[in-house]
Amino acid sequence: MASDDSLPTLKILLIGPSGAGKSALLTRYCDDEFDPESSTATIGIDFKIKKLAVRGKAYRLTLFDTAGQERFRTLSTSFYRGAHGVLLVYDISSRASFLTMERWFDEAEANTVEGIALYLVGAKLDKAESSREVSPEEGQALADAHGARFCEASAKTRVNVRRPFVDIVDQIVQTLGLLSGAGRTPGTVAVSGGGGGGYLSSCPC
């Protein structure tokens, strides 16, 4: 694991309305756990790291899970900086959650660089039979309108859980510019080293 630090790091954010299933999706993906009784809304920002190999190359994903609740919606402009991809999550069994997605796309687009990977996820696919309120066609159309990719998934049944993560990483690494574009600018200074210097350090007298 010593070399993990040197793996290319991708920053991916999960955003979307409260209750959509962001935390459940992430927990299923990272820990393979699902708690149907869970009713804890995310209040700050949760953060997980996962190593993922795509096309034979390993990446270190930093996955940020955010709060959908309006009162805790306090993402700063700086939060989006350097992000390579954003997963926008809604609940296919809630029309209301789908209707807010335009606003979430607006926020993501306003705060990120052009060409960032966007991915729309319709969560809780297991509820399709019983209580679907948004058709896959509607989801796909919204994604298309924003140049995003799309899939439906269920954290409960594991169906498609890995797909959004793998696909978005694939999209990021294929769009070479995204990797370098979000990286550091040439003029950037490393402040973690240092210790030398001094105005007259070369003065022999």
Add this chain to the structure above:
Amino acid sequence: MDSLGDTLWDVVICGTGLQQSLLALSLSRSSKSILHIDPNNYYGGADAAFSLQEAESWASSIAAGTDNDRGTFKSASTTKPDGNTGLSFPRAYSLALSPQLIHARSKLLSQLVSSRAYRQVEFLAVGSFFIFKPSTSSGQKPSLVRIPSTREDVFSTTAIPTKAKRGLMKFLKFVLNYDSEQRLATWQPYADGPLTDFLQWEFKMDAELQTYILTLTLSLDGLITTRDGLSTIYRHLTSMGVFGPGFAAVYPKWGGISEIAQVACRAGAVGGAVYMLATGIQEIETSGDNIELRLTSGDKVKTRLLVRNDENAEVGNGVSRLAAVVGSPLKPLFEALVEGAPLPAVAVISFPAGSLLTTAGKAYGYPVYVFAHSSDTGECPVGQSVLYLTTLTTPDSKEILTQSLQLLSEVIDADHLPPSLFQLYHEHGRGSVASRPDGSTFNFPDASLSLLFDDSTLEPVHEAWKQVMGETAVDTDYMTFPDREGIMDVEDMYD
């Protein structure tokens, strides 16, 4: 968490200025329960950075008196020339309210490194310092003279006569050991007087050379004491080259201190603190050892400690600031002068006291400092720059800043510099300067007006941290954290 009121919070932090945000960072690995609120709907308080739209609405809220800053800010206004076409979309800009340079040797940087927060901030090099020289009666045009920044520079510059160079070198060597016993004896008699007196009497520097030294201190009134002046120059000299050749200070990309505040708050949020913006305190009641707060959101919360800015501090005259977006990259200001040096994103220009005239024809008695920021700061689109002008607030200050901007555009780029595309003017008052613990409330001082980040800003944060941690405080742990690693034992393969 169904209701905020169910918890007895260890601390409620109000405001997201640098000190409050660093406090959140310092507590981010503790088990303390933290509610962090801000009456503003943006991060950073007096150190915020704004898009053009945000700048406009901020200025009108100041004008209407509907801001949350109890008169700290005054006379805010924005201007856009009519029919201008060069401006990009509002979000392409990030104008800092109170830009500050950070010396490489600042404790702020070492705390950001030891707390691992630095990984989320990009730092840029601050390059040359220039002095504005007005036109002379002998027909000399106004110009900018660069202050030599290295020893080689001092030797090779033609701007300083040889004799003066010797005095300058002697002074610089003096500063590097200024706290030795022998040197202390030399400057002690001047300690509380103006630095310029000391330079004149002990080093025989002429007025011009004195302004070189004074400019490095960015002293707002030009009257910095010998004591403070020497310590600032010492820090400047010893910061030179620490993070790379050719520069002594850095500036955080995307709006300066605001960016650090946001990153610190994010560390707080990741650590479990609850964040609510656009939420202030409506009412405070003390009940026993605890404080009960009614928030503007209607929530009632209980806390052991409340940390905020001093609401009772009086606000006096401070500084006037003008931020101007100009439609030119101002390339000559941002050259790397030493081999291997990073391309600087910030340049400093000073109009020494006496170099400007008020409309009444009197010499203006204070310096004007200009920070020129290239588009590398992320504060404006490529092809443009932002100029931040600062001077002490006087009845003339607004007009003086406008005049400086005009003069600057003439010297930098006489033919090409278009009029500024956007301007934000405001006056920032001087509030309290010391922290004030008061029972279950800890009052931070108001944001510093200094143009150089002052390490004393960090002390109240440490004090507040001790008060929150109580007996569990271990000083050596302060702001020292390992990298935050998530669970990463599962490797996922996909082809």
